[in-house]
Amino acid sequence: MAQAYPSRPVRIIVGFAPGGASDIAARLIAQWLSERMNQQFVVENRPGAGSNIATEAVVRSAPDGHTLLLVGPPNAINAALYDKLSFNFLNDIVPVASINREPSLVQINPALPVDSIPQLIAYARANPGKINHASAGTGTAGHIAGEMFKMMTGVNFVHVPYRGGAPAVTDLIGGRMHIMFGNVLTSIEQVRAGNLRALAVTSTTPHDALPGVPTVSQFVPGYEATSVYGIGAPRGTPPEIVEQLNREVNDGLADPKIRARLAELGSSAFATSPSEFARFFANETERLGKVVKFSGARAD
Numbered sequence: 447m448a449q450a451y452p453s454r455p456v457r458i459i460v461g462f463a464p465g466g467a468s469d470i471a472a473r474l475i476a477q478w479l480s481e482r483m484n485q486q487f488v489v490e491n492r493p494g495a496g497s498n499i500a501t502e503a504v505v506r507s508a509p510d511g512h513t514l515l516l517v518g519p520p521n522a523i524n525a526a527l528y529d530k531l532s533f534n535f536l537n538d539i540v541p542v543a544s545i546n547r548e549p550s551l552v553q554i555n556p557a558l559p560v561d562s563i564p565q566l567i568a569y570a571r572a573n574p575g576k577i578n579h580a581s582a583g584t585g586t587a588g589h590i591a592g593e594m595f596k597m598m599t600g601v602n603f604v605h606v607p608y609r610g611g612a613p614a615v616t617d618l619i620g621g622r623m624h625i626m627f628g629n630v631l632t633s634i635e636q637v638r639a640g641n642l643r644a645l646a647v648t649s650t651t652p653h654d655a656l657p658g659v660p661t662v663s664q665f666v667p668g669y670e671a672t673s674v675y676g677i678g679a680p681r682g683t684p685p686e687i688v689e690q691l692n693r694e695v696n697d698g699l700a701d702p703k704i705r706a707r708l709a710e711l712g713s714s715a716f717a718t719s720p721s722e723f724a725r726f727f728a729n730e731t732e733r734l735g736k737v738v739k740f741s742g743a744r745a746d
Contacts, residue, residue: 455486460516461497471675472516478698509682517678519587526735541723543695544676548713549649563665570601579603580623582611591627591671593741630712
């Protein structure tokens with residue numbers, strides 16, 4: 447079967463609208479796979495319900511490698527965020543290959559009188575409930591990154607969910623919000639222009655595009671909140687197809703042009719085997735589930 451694969455165009459289903467981080471990752475790897483495997487890999491956007499609509503569509507599709515899922519942080523978060531799901535992600539989706547890893551940026555409105563993570567913690571403790579934390583929506587990676595910060599430091603932010611990252615950043619610049627754990631790519635120019643102040647990145651290592659900006663973990667040991675995207679397939683997909691796709695994706699991630707493009711997007715290549723990706727996602731589901739429970743967040 448692997449020798450004949452793919453025998454027709456392959457769909458990569460993305461649970462969010464075009465233009466976001468997950469969509470960009472999917473289109474980058476789809477182009478590579480199309481060129482390498484002599485068949486079209488087409489990205490299909492099915493936004494809604496925090497990526498659950500897309501996930502359910504792939505779970506119900508034929509396990510023949512011709513319908514794939516763009517996997518991301520919501521798939522790890524939703525198991526705890528939603529009371530009832532029609533699928534069990536860890537059981538029903540086979541991790542095929544990871545693609546990239548990107549941190550968030552702890553960014554504040556410059557009017558907030560802090561210049562570092564220790565100052566932020568001290569100010570928040572002295573002003574409980576007076577700092578508004580903007581996010582792209584309940585259950586998004588930025589929301590959970592902020593809740594993780596609260597859980598590990600004991601501070602109290604007021605979470606204000608928006609319908610997307612762009613309006614949240616607009617209100618952060620306008621001073622209606624105070625802090626946001628947001629995408630590096632969408633915020634870096636605002637930081638460079640002085641409209642926002644960068645306090646730290648949420649990865650365990652500094653970000654090349656933000657020299658001099660520390661990591662949160664330098665001040666909050668053990669803190670890490672990075673978004674990993676990859677490819678999944680329906681349970682029952684033949685192992686030889688999974689292995690073939692994994693090899694091709696990992697070859698792409700070793701390509702200098704793809705690595706450079708990911709760097710331009712504020713991200714970095716993250717290659718794993720199928721078993722490594724499965725372990726990573728199981729660990730993330732458990733780890734982020736604890737944060738969701740701490741926050742008390744529920745899906746609308």
